[in-house]
Amino acid sequence: xxxxxxxxxxxxxxxxxxxxxxxQRFRAERPHDYIYDPLYVLSxxxxxxxxxxxxxxxxxxxxxxxDYQAMFSNLxxxxxxxxxxxxxxxxxxxxxxxxxxxxEKRQExxxxxxxxxxxxxxxxxxxxxxxxxxxxxxxxxxxxxIPFVQQLPVNVMMEMSKDDTVAxxxxxxxxxxxxxxxxxxTDYRDSETxxxxxxxxxxxxxxxxxxxxxxxxxxxxxxxxxxLAEVEMIQRARQKRAWEASLPxxxxxxxxxxRKKMMEEMExxxxxxxxxxxxxxxxxxxxxxxxxxxQREAKQQEMNVKRIDIQWxxxxxxKAMTIKKIRLEHIKEIRKLTAKRRxxxxxxxxxxxxxxxxxxxxxxxxxxxRIGQFPDQNSERFVVKSHxxxxxxxxxxxxxxxxxxx
Numbered sequence: 001x002x003x004x005x006x007x008x009x010x011x012x013x014x015x016x017x018x019x020x021x022x023x024q025r026f027r028a029e030r031p032h033d034y035i036y037d038p039l040y041v042l043s044x045x046x047x048x049x050x051x052x053x054x055x056x057x058x059x060x061x062x063x064x065x066x067d068y069q070a071m072f073s074n075l076x077x078x079x080x081x082x083x084x085x086x087x088x089x090x091x092x093x094x095x096x097x098x099x100x101x102x103x104e105k106r107q108e109x110x111x112x113x114x115x116x117x118x119x120x121x122x123x124x125x126x127x128x129x130x131x132x133x134x135x136x137x138x139x140x141x142x143x144x145x146i147p148f149v150q151q152l153p154v155n156v157m158m159e160m161s162k163d164d165t166v167a168x169x170x171x172x173x174x175x176x177x178x179x180x181x182x183x184x185x186t187d188y189r190d191s192e193t194x195x196x197x198x199x200x201x202x203x204x205x206x207x208x209x210x211x212x213x214x215x216x217x218x219x220x221x222x223x224x225x226x227x228l229a230e231v232e233m234i235q236r237a238r239q240k241r242a243w244e245a246s247l248p249x250x251x252x253x254x255x256x257x258x259r260k261k262m263m264e265e266m267e268x269x270x271x272x273x274x275x276x277x278x279x280x281x282x283x284x285x286x287x288x289x290x291x292x293x294x295q296r297e298a299k300q301q302e303m304n305v306k307r308i309d310i311q312w313x314x315x316x317x318x319k320a321m322t323i324k325k326i327r328l329e330h331i332k333e334i335r336k337l338t339a340k341r342r343x344x345x346x347x348x349x350x351x352x353x354x355x356x357x358x359x360x361x362x363x364x365x366x367x368x369x370r371i372g373q374f375p376d377q378n379s380e381r382f383v384v385k386s387h388x389x390x391x392x393x394x395x396x397x398x399x400x401x402x403x404x405x406x
Contacts, residue, residue: 031054031055031058031060032055032090032091034048034051034052034055035091035095035096035097036095041100042099042100042101044099044101045099045101048098048099052097056085057085060090061085061086061090062083062084062085062086063083063084063085063086064081064082064083065081065082065083065084066080066081067079067080067081067082196219196220196221197220211238214234214237215234218230236273243262243266246262247259247262247263248262
């Protein structure tokens, strides 16, 4: 369905509702989720048996068995194959296919026995093995130590008391999952790694004003690494701080005129410096504009040259075709004139067989195709047929003759 609404400002918004029930391409569960999924919970062993039977009789276990007598049949009442259940179990043998409730009952039973057996209690209270490269990896990371805040010396870890290592028995977690994680995959890929220099955190001592903090606005690619302009800016900042330190105090009435003159002089210097900066920027813009204009002119000139070259090549091709046509017409007319001069009186000449067979360019050896004769049709007439080349005895005789002649 759909609906629309318009507002006075000339804009219109639409709301479309589309049903996606028929486009779902996922299943609510897979046949063997009750074994592989650690979050899949079954209430009893009976439900576990039902899920096992359901997975065994699922459509994934069906396989097509061909019927050789009707293998190429397309008729519905004579199918070319039959469906049968595959008896092979797709679950590997090393997977525990029992109900997970047995493990939970085992943990509860061990917890009850630990109340009466002290050795079992101490064994269960032992800390688990450290999984540094697995799910416990986050426990082995710490924040950087910031100076003037952390009172402990750098790279010093205090040893915990032994009483704290053994937790209370009631708070101890006895769960032992059948699988454990052996690796951690981060959310960030190599393409999203840090490419700019790292700026660590800092804390300023009370009552101090480091000069380095005046460059806090500079970043990598925006003033860093420092160039000539940044060095000039740092020198001007130092001169201004020295000038501010040399100003007479504001509460001294006798030196107000001197303070005023010094401030006016500094203001004139600032305006002169700004004018110089503006002139430099204008010169840079003029240089950029000149370079852009020269590039545009060069590009336009290149386009004009290409256009002229294309037109010249077209005229050259046209000229070559015209010359070729004129030469063909010239050859044709010369042949006509030569043929007319052979028989000026107009007499008919009889065919001379001796002359035809003596001339290798006559129609006997090279007939013209336009009169309906094709020399390749009877090419077998010119094939040399000899028993010296087609039989074994003839080849042996020819070999003897060649040896005797050499």
